Amino acid sequence: MSRGIFVTGTDTGVGKTVVAAMLLRALADAGFRAVGMKPVSAGLPARDLVNADVRMLRAAGSVDAPLADVNPYSFVAPIAPELAARADGAIIELDVIAAAHARLALRADAIVVEGAGGVLVPLTHRTDMLDIAVRLGLPALLVVGVRLGCLNHALLSAQAIGARGVRLLGWVANRIDPGMPEGDANVSMLAERMPAPLVADVPWRSVGTPELADRRRALRLLEFDGAAPGDTPSSELLPAR
Numbered sequence: 001m002s003r004g005i006f007v008t009g010t011d012t013g014v015g016k017t018v019v020a021a022m023l024l025r026a027l028a029d030a031g032f033r034a035v036g037m038k039p040v041s042a043g044l045p046a047r048d049l050v051n052a053d054v055r056m057l058r059a060a061g062s063v064d065a066p067l068a069d070v071n072p073y074s075f076v077a078p079i080a081p082e083l084a085a086r087a088d089g090a091i092i093e094l095d096v097i098a099a100a101h102a103r104l105a106l107r108a109d110a111i112v113v114e115g116a117g118g119v120l121v122p123l124t125h126r127t128d129m130l131d132i133a134v135r136l137g138l139p140a141l142l143v144v145g146v147r148l149g150c151l152n153h154a155l156l157s158a159q160a161i162g163a164r165g166v167r168l169l170g171w172v173a174n175r176i177d178p179g180m181p182e183g184d185a186n187v188s189m190l191a192e193r194m195p196a197p198l199v200a201d202v203p204w205r206s207v208g209t210p211e212l213a214d215r216r217r218a219l220r221l222l223e224f225d226g227a228a229p230g231d232t233p234s235s236e237l238l239p240a241r
Contacts, residue, residue, distance in 0.1 A: 004101075004111040005169065006133040006140045008161075010153035012117045014145030015174040015202065017053040020114040021060035022200075023141075027110050028062035035063035035108040038071045039097040039132055040116050040123065043078030050074075053114065063108045069100040081129075082122040092123040094135045101136050113138060119157045130164045139167040141199070146186060147177040154190050162195060170199035178204040 005023070009016040020036055027034035036057030044051060050058075054071045073092050075084035085092050104111050113136065115121075115129045122128050133140055140161050144154040154171065161168045171194055173187045180186070191198045 003109065004105075004113060004136065004138045006113045006115065006136070006138040006166070007143065008115040008119050008129065008133070008140055008157070009143040010118055010145055010150065010157050013176070014143050015172075015176060016114050016143045017056050019141070019143050019172050019174065019200070019202070020112045021056050023112045024057065024060035024062075027112075028060070032109040033063050033107065034110045034112065035061045035065050035104050036070065037101060037104055037111055037113045038116070039100070039113065040073045040075075040081045040092060041071050042075040042081055042084040042116060044074065044076045057112070057114065061108075061112075063104075065104055065107055069103050072096050072100045080121055081116055082124055085124075092127070094123075094127060094131060097132060098135050118153075119160050130160065130166060133166045134164060139169045141169055142171040142196075144171055144173055144190065145176045146173050146183055147180055150186060151189060155193060158195055168196040170196045172199060173201045175202060175204040 007016050007020040007023070024034045024036050036054075038051065038054045038057055041051035041054055050067065051071065051074055054067070054074070058065075058067075058070060073081070073085070073090070073096075075081070075088055075090075077084045077087055079087075081092060101111065101113070113132070115132065117129065119130050119142075120128045123131065142154070142157055142161065144150055144157075158168055158171070171190070173190070175183060177183070187198070187201060
């Protein structure tokens with residue numbers, strides 16, 4: 001039995017993969033079998049067989065899992081998933097994603113599932129990114145790219161998550177624009193208005209990958225704070241502090 005979380009974001013390029021990798025490293029460093037999953041990826045450089053986000057997730061985890069389960073749908077064009085699938089003559093099926101997730105659950109204590117784009121990016125004409133969280137029964141962590149427009153994007157994303165019945169465990173402020181005026185004020189305003197706690201404020205860095213300042217907080221998101229590898233998860237997740 002695995003614990004899991006769905007890492008989603010306010011848009012593309014806001015740092016979902018970086019945050020998902022942070023969670024995976026925190027779990028792996030604590031001795032847990034942690035695996036990342038990117039159900040749908042789009043964008044493969046020439047002669048590359050693995051999407052860059054998928055490669056980062058695999059490097060951050062501690063479980064050797066088949067690529068087909070970690071990334072069931074991989075498309076060449078760096079465009080919206082439904083359009084990328086259409087270009088490849090494919091259809092993104094939630095059952096295929098759920099089956100891959102179930103196989104990963106047999107290998108790992110925790111699965112960090114990363115979405116693509118924002119919360120409502122279409123997968124097909126009837127499904128979108130949040131349907132993955134619903135189908136897998138996962139709570140969500142929202143990554144907010146702190147830049148102009150983030151207040152509206154974050155609040156609308158949180159509203160959409162709640163309307164779908166997905167539990168929002170918390171949100172991450174990712175400082176992707178180092179020159180943004182009143183960045184601190186924007187984060188403070190969101191902290192007052194978001195329906196879930198701010199669990200990390202990730203600084204902008206030009207080189208390297210940042211780490212969560214408080215790894216216990218990362219573990220608490222999946223109720224691994226104070227647990228030992230192999231422990232059976234309880235039915236409720238502890239709130240982040």
